[in-house]
Amino acid sequence: MTTAILIVAAGRGTRAGPGAPKQWRPLAGRRVIDWTLDAFLSTPGIGPVMVALHAEDIAGFVAPKGVLTCTGGATRAASVRAGLEALAPLTPDKVLIHDVARPCLSQSVIAAVVAALDQAPGAAPALPVTDALWRGVDGRVSGSANREGLFRAQTPQGFRFDAILAAHRSHVGEAADDVEVARAAGLEVVIVPGHEDNLKITHAPDFARAEQILRGTMDIRLGNGFDVHAFGPGDHVMLCGVAVPHDRGLKGHSDADVGMHAVTDALYGALAQGDIGRHFPPSDPQWKGAASHIFLAHATALAGDQGFTVSNVDVTLICERPKIGPLATAMQARIAEILALDPARVSVKATTTERLGFTGREEGIAALATATLIRP
Ligand SMILES: Nc1ccn([C@@H]2O[C@H](COP(=O)(O)OP(=O)(O)OP(=O)(O)O)[C@@H](O)[C@H]2O)c(=O)n1
Ligand SMILES: C[C@](O)(CO)[C@H](O)COP(=O)(O)O
Numbered sequence: 001m002t003t004a005i006l007i008v009a010a011g012r013g014t015r016a017g018p019g020a021p022k023q024w025r026p027l028a029g030r031r032v033i034d035w036t037l038d039a040f041l042s043t044p045g046i047g048p049v050m051v052a053l054h055a056e057d058i059a060g061f062v063a064p065k066g067v068l069t070c071t072g073g074a075t076r077a078a079s080v081r082a083g084l085e086a087l088a089p090l091t092p093d094k095v096l097i098h099d100v101a102r103p104c105l106s107q108s109v110i111a112a113v114v115a116a117l118d119q120a121p122g123a124a125p126a127l128p129v130t131d132a133l134w135r136g137v138d139g140r141v142s143g144s145a146n147r148e149g150l151f152r153a154q155t156p157q158g159f160r161f162d163a164i165l166a167a168h169r170s171h172v173g174e175a176a177d178d179v180e181v182a183r184a185a186g187l188e189v190v191i192v193p194g195h196e197d198n199l200k201i202t203h204a205p206d207f208a209r210a211e212q213i214l215r216g217t218m219d220i221r222l223g224n225g226f227d228v229h230a231f232g233p234g235d236h237v238m239l240c241g242v243a244v245p246h247d248r249g250l251k252g253h254s255d256a257d258v259g260m261h262a263v264t265d266a267l268y269g270a271l272a273q274g275d276i277g278r279h280f281p282p283s284d285p286q287w288k289g290a291a292s293h294i295f296l297a298h299a300t301a302l303a304g305d306q307g308f309t310v311s312n313v314d315v316t317l318i319c320e321r322p323k324i325g326p327l328a329t330a331m332q333a334r335i336a337e338i339l340a341l342d343p344a345r346v347s348v349k350a351t352t353t354e355r356l357g358f359t360g361r362e363e364g365i366a367a368l369a370t371a372t373l374i375r376p
Contacts, residue, residue, distance in 0.1 A: 010072025
C-alpha cells in the first residue's frame with residue numbers, strides 16, 4: 001500500500017501582503033515550505049511526495065531527495081489536478097493532499113487521516129465551530145447563524161487515489177477544497193480531529209502565530225566535538241574530507257581527519273549518542289585506515305532516524321601549518337555534501353595558537369566543532 005503526498009504550493013499568497021509568495025518566506029529559521037515538507041518526510045511509510053509549484057518557481061526550487069515537482073495551475077483545484085495527474089503513473093493507493101501554507105502540521109493529524117482511510121474513501125481533519133456565527137453588513141450585525149454541525153476544514157485531506165483523481169477529472173466549476181470535489185462525485189468523507197496549531201498562513205499576522213507554534217514545539221539540540229591527532233610521517237593530511245599536501249601526515253587508526261571527527265562528535269553529542277569511538281571502536285580492525293566520511297554519514301543518518309535535520313555546523317581547525325584558508329571552501333563543500341546541507345550552513349575556519357602549546361610546536365592538529373540539530 002503506498003500513500004502519496006501532494007503538496008499544493010503554486011499560490012501567490014496575495015492576502016499575505018507584499019514580498020515573496022508565503023511558501024518561500026522565512027519562518028522559525030527556515031522557509032515555510034521546508035517545515036511543511038518535513039512534516040511528511042519525517043513520517044515513516046509515506047511517499048512518493050509531489051509538490052505542485054508555480055511555473056516561475058520550478059527552476060529555483062532544489063527539491064530534497066525523493067521529492068518530485070510538477071507545474072501547478074491557476075487555481076488551487078487546478079494545482080491539485082495537475083499534481084494528481086503527475087502522480088498517476090506511480091499508481092499510489094492513497095493520497096494526502098495538503099496546503100504548503102499549513103507548516104505546523106503534526107504527526108498525530110497525519111496519522112488520524114491515514115487511519116481513517118481504512119474505513120472510507122475520503123478522510124479530512126476539521127475542528128467544530130465554537131464561536132457564535134453572525135452575518136454582518138456595513139460593520140453591523142445583521143443576523144446570526146446556527147453553528148450546529150459546522151466545521152472548520154483543514155488539510156491534509158486524504159483519499160483513495162483513483163477515486164479522487166476521477167472526481168477531479170469530472171469536476172466542473174470552483175471548489176474550496178478536495179472534500180468538496182470528492183463529495184460532488186459521491187464519495188463519503190470521514191471527519192477526523194484537526195488541531196488548532198494546524199493553521200493556514202493566509203494573512204501577514206499568521207506568520208507570527210506559526211512561528212510561535214513551531215518554536216514552542218521544536219526540539220533544538222546543540223552538540224560540540226573536539227579532537228586531536230599527532231603528526232607522523234607522510235606527505236599530506238586529511239582535513240574535513242580534503243587531502244591537503246603537507247610535509248607530514250597525521251597519525252590515527254582511521255584516516256585521522258581531525259576536522260571531520262570533531263564535526264561527527266558534535267552530531268553524536270547533540271543526539272547524546274556518545275562519540276565516534278562508541279560507534280566505530282578503534283579496537284575493531286575493520287576501521288583501520290577508514291575514510292572518515294563513513295563516520296559523519298553514520299552520525300547524519302542517526303540524526304535522520306530520530307527525526308532531526310542538521311541546521312548548521314561550525315568547525316575550527318587549530319594548527320600553524322598547513323594553511324587552511326585556500327582550501328576552506330573545498331572543505332566546506334565536502335562537509336556540506338556528506339550532510340546533504342546547503343554549504344551556506346557549514347562553516348570551516350582555522351586559527352593558530354600563536355606558537356603556544358602542542359599545536360604551536362607543530363606536534364599535531366586540534367579541531368573543535370559545534371552542530372545544531374532541529375526536530376520539528
Ligand atoms: N493556483 C494555486 C492557488 C493556491 N495553491 C495552493 O493552495 C493552498 C491554499 O491556498 P491559499 O492559502 O489561498 O494560498 P495562495 O493562493 O497562495 O494565497 P492567496 O489566496 O492569498 O493569494 C496554498 O498552499 C497554495 O499554494 C496552489 O497550489 N495553486
Ligand atoms: C483547503 C483549505 O485549506 C481547507 O480549509 C481551504 O479551503 C483553502 O482555502 P483558500 O481560500 O484557497 O485559502
